Amino acid sequence: MSDYDALVIGAGHNGLTNAAYLAKAGLNVVVLEKNDYIGGAAVSRELEKGWTYSNCSYVCSMMRQAIHRDLDLGSHGLILVPYLATINFGDGDERLIHYHDEAATHLELKRHSPHDADAMHRFQTDLSRYAMLIRKTLMRTPPDPTSFKPRDLMEFLWLAKQFWKLGEKELYEYVRFFTMSASEFLDDYFENDMIRAAMASPGIIGTALGVQSPGSSYILLHHVMGDVDGSIGAWGLARGGMGAISRAIASAAQGFGAEIRTNAGVRQVLVKDGKACGVALENGDEITANIVVSNLDAKRTFTRIMDKNDLPDGIYEKAKNFKIRGSSGKVNIALSGMPTFTHVPDNKYVNRGGQAFTGSMETMERAYDCWKRGTWSDDPFVESVIPSAWDPTVAPPGKHWMSNFVQYCPPTLADGPWTPEKRDAFGESVISKIERYSPGFRDLIVHMEVRTPHEIENEVGLTEGNIFQGELTIDQLFFNRPFPGYGQYRMPVKNMYMSGSSTHPGGGVSAVCGANSAREILMDLRKPNTVPEDDFYDE
Amino acid sequence: MNTDPRFAGERPKPSPFYPRQKELNIREAWSIWNGYKFADYYYDAEYEYFCIRNLCGTYDITPMQKYEIQGRDAEAMLNRMVTRDVTKIGLNRVAYCLWCTDDGRMIDDGTIFKLADDRFMLTCGSSCIAWLEMSAFGFDDVTVTDITDDLAALSLQGPTSFATLKRMGLEGIEAARPFDIMFFPFHGETLMVSRTGFTGDLGYELWIPPALALDLWDELYAAGEDYGIQPYGEAATNMARLEAGFIMPAMEFNEALRTVNFEHDQTPFELNLGWLVDFKKPHFSGRAALLNEKQRGSRYTLTKLDIEGNRPAEGAWIYTNKRCTKHIGYVTSAMWSPAVKANIALAMIETKHLDGELWAEIYYEKELRHYGRVAKCIKKDKPFWTHARARQTPPADY
Numbered sequence: 051m052s053d054y055d056a057l058v059i060g061a062g063h064n065g066l067t068n069a070a071y072l073a074k075a076g077l078n079v080v081v082l083e084k085n086d087y088i089g090g091a092a093v094s095r096e097l098e099k100g101w102t103y104s105n106c107s108y109v110c111s112m113m114r115q116a117i118h119r120d121l122d123l124g125s126h127g128l129i130l131v132p133y134l135a136t137i138n139f140g141d142g143d144e145r146l147i148h149y150h151d152e153a154a155t156h157l158e159l160k161r162h163s164p165h166d167a168d169a170m171h172r173f174q175t176d177l178s179r180y181a182m183l184i185r186k187t188l189m190r191t192p193p194d195p196t197s198f199k200p201r202d203l204m205e206f207l208w209l210a211k212q213f214w215k216l217g218e219k220e221l222y223e224y225v226r227f228f229t230m231s232a233s234e235f236l237d238d239y240f241e242n243d244m245i246r247a248a249m250a251s252p253g254i255i256g257t258a259l260g261v262q263s264p265g266s267s268y269i270l271l272h273h274v275m276g277d278v279d280g281s282i283g284a285w286g287l288a289r290g291g292m293g294a295i296s297r298a299i300a301s302a303a304q305g306f307g308a309e310i311r312t313n314a315g316v317r318q319v320l321v322k323d324g325k326a327c328g329v330a331l332e333n334g335d336e337i338t339a340n341i342v343v344s345n346l347d348a349k350r351t352f353t354r355i356m357d358k359n360d361l362p363d364g365i366y367e368k369a370k371n372f373k374i375r376g377s378s379g380k381v382n383i384a385l386s387g388m389p390t391f392t393h394v395p396d397n398k399y400v401n402r403g404g405q406a407f408t409g410s411m412e413t414m415e416r417a418y419d420c421w422k423r424g425t426w427s428d429d430p431f432v433e434s435v436i437p438s439a440w441d442p443t444v445a446p447p448g449k450h451w452m453s454n455f456v457q458y459c460p461p462t463l464a465d466g467p468w469t470p471e472k473r474d475a476f477g478e479s480v481i482s483k484i485e486r487y488s489p490g491f492r493d494l495i496v497h498m499e500v501r502t503p504h505e506i507e508n509e510v511g512l513t514e515g516n517i518f519q520g521e522l523t524i525d526q527l528f529f530n531r532p533f534p535g536y537g538q539y540r541m542p543v544k545n546m547y548m549s550g551s552s553t554h555p556g557g558g559v560s561a562v563c564g565a566n567s568a569r570e571i572l573m574d575l576r577k578p579n580t581v582p583e584d585d586f587y588d589e
Numbered sequence: 590m591n592t593d594p595r596f597a598g599e600r601p602k603p604s605p606f607y608p609r610q611k612e613l614n615i616r617e618a619w620s621i622w623n624g625y626k627f628a629d630y631y632y633d634a635e636y637e638y639f640c641i642r643n644l645c646g647t648y649d650i651t652p653m654q655k656y657e658i659q660g661r662d663a664e665a666m667l668n669r670m671v672t673r674d675v676t677k678i679g680l681n682r683v684a685y686c687l688w689c690t691d692d693g694r695m696i697d698d699g700t701i702f703k704l705a706d707d708r709f710m711l712t713c714g715s716s717c718i719a720w721l722e723m724s725a726f727g728f729d730d731v732t733v734t735d736i737t738d739d740l741a742a743l744s745l746q747g748p749t750s751f752a753t754l755k756r757m758g759l760e761g762i763e764a765a766r767p768f769d770i771m772f773f774p775f776h777g778e779t780l781m782v783s784r785t786g787f788t789g790d791l792g793y794e795l796w797i798p799p800a801l802a803l804d805l806w807d808e809l810y811a812a813g814e815d816y817g818i819q820p821y822g823e824a825a826t827n828m829a830r831l832e833a834g835f836i837m838p839a840m841e842f843n844e845a846l847r848t849v850n851f852e853h854d855q856t857p858f859e860l861n862l863g864w865l866v867d868f869k870k871p872h873f874s875g876r877a878a879l880l881n882e883k884q885r886g887s888r889y890t891l892t893k894l895d896i897e898g899n900r901p902a903e904g905a906w907i908y909t910n911k912r913c914t915k916h917i918g919y920v921t922s923a924m925w926s927p928a929v930k931a932n933i934a935l936a937m938i939e940t941k942h943l944d945g946e947l948w949a950e951i952y953y954e955k956e957l958r959h960y961g962r963v964a965k966c967i968k969k970d971k972p973f974w975t976h977a978r979a980r981q982t983p984p985a986d987y
Contacts, residue, residue: 123930124930131643134636150633279930280899280925440817442817443987585897585898
């Protein structure tokens with residue numbers, strides 16, 4: 051007799067979602083979290099009194115509405131607020147503002163390039179078409195291409211039908227799109243370098259690719275296929291920070307009877323007769339369960355908390371070579387006031403959006419070159435947002451905090467391991483970059499949290515600090531995610547499953563991986579499915 | 590504003606807050622309410638809706654009709670007119686009320702402010718001076734005065750509304766319970782503040798002589814700067830009130846005195862407002878008809894629906910089955926609720942079919958092509974959206 055029907059390793063938002071749906075089906079579920087707080091990379095913590103950072107992930111768009119609605123996360127305190135605008139900062143004094151209003155944005159683009167202002171319509175149309183197709187696959191389990199099971203064949207037929215609807219010409223374009231670089235993709239549309247840089251930046255966020263690297267165009271799509279209240283490509287913030295998402299899901303899970311244990315790091319998954327049967331905790335305790343779900347990334351799961359001898363041949367090697375390269379840093383800064391930026395109007399709506407220090411295509415590629423050489427750039431690409439500009443709960447009135455996502459930051463340095471001094475020097479590169487556009491910025495700083503891949507790996511548990519739990523390149527997507535043959539959430543050891551972003555559809559605070567995984571588990575247990583279908587098929 | 594005198598008679602009149610509003614109405618999105626120029630939205634309806642749920646916002650309620658009812662018989666007269674027991678309203682308290690024709694058909698809803706034992710203020714959506722005067726007939730000591738143009742009013746709603754008023758220096762505001770009225774000295778006059786609103790959220794309504802309207806606006810906006818204060822218009826109000834399950838004239842009900850077709854108006858019971866009808870008090874307009882309706886049951890019931898899918902069921906018909914063979918009602922208001930993440934609607938449905946299945950026939954457009962969808966509806970008893978902060982005293986800062 052096991053202690054639990056199911057056990058989930060890691061209280062990230064996907065693990066919590068998985069537990070919520072298993073508990074909703076009546077299973078006795080426990081979630082084990084190594085930290086003394088939950089949330090994984092969807093977490094909000096008060097490190098300086100009065101300021102609540104979203105320490106890792108910072109904006110939200112991928113969160114599936116169907117799950118939000120089905121778990122009634124609103125009643126558990128979650129509210130997602132779309133943000134209004136984005137300012138792109140050029141290398142010099144040029145600025146490009148994406149206003150909330152489409153017509154205003156068109157005029158702004160026209161100021162830079164009348165050609166590109168028009169091309170933007172075509173670009174958005176094509177991207178929406180791609181996004182709509184991929185959105186339909188999110189809450190479905192990828193079919194196994196080598197299987198002749200009716201379910202897999204039916205799923206392939208369904209997929210073929212979706213692709214067929216694109217039309218022949220677009221079908222070719224779509225296939226081409228997956229292998230292109232963001233730069234090549236954008237060449238089809240834009241002539242202005244600043245606009246190209248602005249549009250290319252989602253193609254490199256979180257990935258160890260550059261704007262010129264093949265595959266970065268898909269990353270671009272991955273970042274625009276979400277939505278806020280049906281507005282595809284829109285981004286929002288969670289009131290109270292990203293941790294509010296994890297807290298709401300945890301509260302829903304607990305409402306269904308799931309148990310959540312913090313300070314319960316898992317040392318080893320226990321396997322008996324080829325079946326997962328529980329875990330040994332770092333403190334020596336053993337917990338048994340009929341189902342073991344790992345919400346950790348694939349590399350960590352199979353190389354850190356599992357015994358190589360418990361795995362079928364080749365899995366350890368696959369996991370070891372799983373592409374999960376750290377590429378990003380995060381600098382969270384508490385500010386005593388609202389920073390002002392040069393050559394940007396004092397427009398409070400624009401200030402309630404994001405700042406993207408994109409510079410030019412060249413700047414971004416140079417920053418990538420530094421990463422390849424094992425160092426950070428003194429002119430990094432920084433994507434920022436000031437959540438306190440509209441979230442009254444995350445900073446004292448009149449005070450602010452700025453989330454800065456930095457691309458690139460290497461997981462290991464050419465000149466030896468990360469040290470606190472090197473970490474601070476990396477943080478300094480970000481401050482001086484912002485200071486260039488916001489004189490006096492430095493004087494506003496009250497507190498700072500600098501996170502390199504080293505900190506992200508050690509605190510959050512993401513291998514190399516890779517925010518997606520594994521690169522989103524085509525060799526690691528869909529039925530290939532995390533490994534070919536294991537794209538359906540079931541792992542090589544019986545009774546073991548994965549629920550994190552290492553599985554389809556990949557990184558982002560979407561809650562989809564956890565929900566899809568729960569659906570597969572319930573199917574294997576012959577329990578009624580508690581996971582909703584996606585709600586947006588008629589969009 | 591256009592000033593050509595030839596068209597003066599047709600032009601909407603500016604609210605006392607207009608000089609500030611026109612600067613903030615970036616989109617020039619105006620409509621008209623009771624003759625006042627009045628914002629649909631200022632920047633973006635959805636953003637303003639989120640200000641109500643996340644920060645705070647102001648909504649100009651100056652165009653709302655306001656009447657002062659004064660005299661020894663004021664209470665008796667109002668009690669004879671509205672369905673609720675006015676004698677139970679405490680001093681400096683507000684009560685939501687409605688009033689009906691003798692046939693029990695709803696004329697309008699509004700709020701009654703008890704300002705003294707012999708002085709009340711009644712507010713409502715559209716002009717009703719004739720009905721008030723008719724209702725005063727036979728009472729010796731009661732006068733009805735239209736004070737709409739003599740009192741500027743601003744609704745301040747949202748989680749940071751309390752913090753904003755506190756920072757503005759309204760000492761003691763933390764003690765205001767829902768439906769309380771408080772008075773504060775303001776530039777030699779009196780600022781009346783009621784903890785009322787039309788959003789279901791924490792909120793207040795501020796009442797001030799028009800000459801001080803701009804001073805109030807400026808002080809409020811200075812205090813609210815760090816709390817994200819933003820003006821909002823009709824569009825955001827309509828979203829918030831629907832989430833809260835509140836009814837809107839010309840959406841959920843057609844005013845009885847403006848209804849041409851037989852029984853195309855509504856009764857309080859049909860609108861699910863039976864709790865506002867008090868049969869224990871002495872006679873009031875519509876009592877006999879309403880008592881009769883209560884005993885035999887209402888033909889329609891306004892019902893809250895959670896509808897599958899994400900297409901708002903605007904104007905949809907309601908059926909008993911998916912094949913849409915038996916039509917039993919119609920949707921009055923519908924929207925996608927960003928806070929609840931649900932496809933919500935209010936619908937008038939034949940009471941006898943309420944316990945069966947409910948299906949909405951929804952039509953929508955996609956790139957000029959029209960599509961239809963029949964969606965299952967789930968009946969909801971509680972408001973779609975509520976928050977504890979709306980009821981807490983003292984409220985939190987956000």
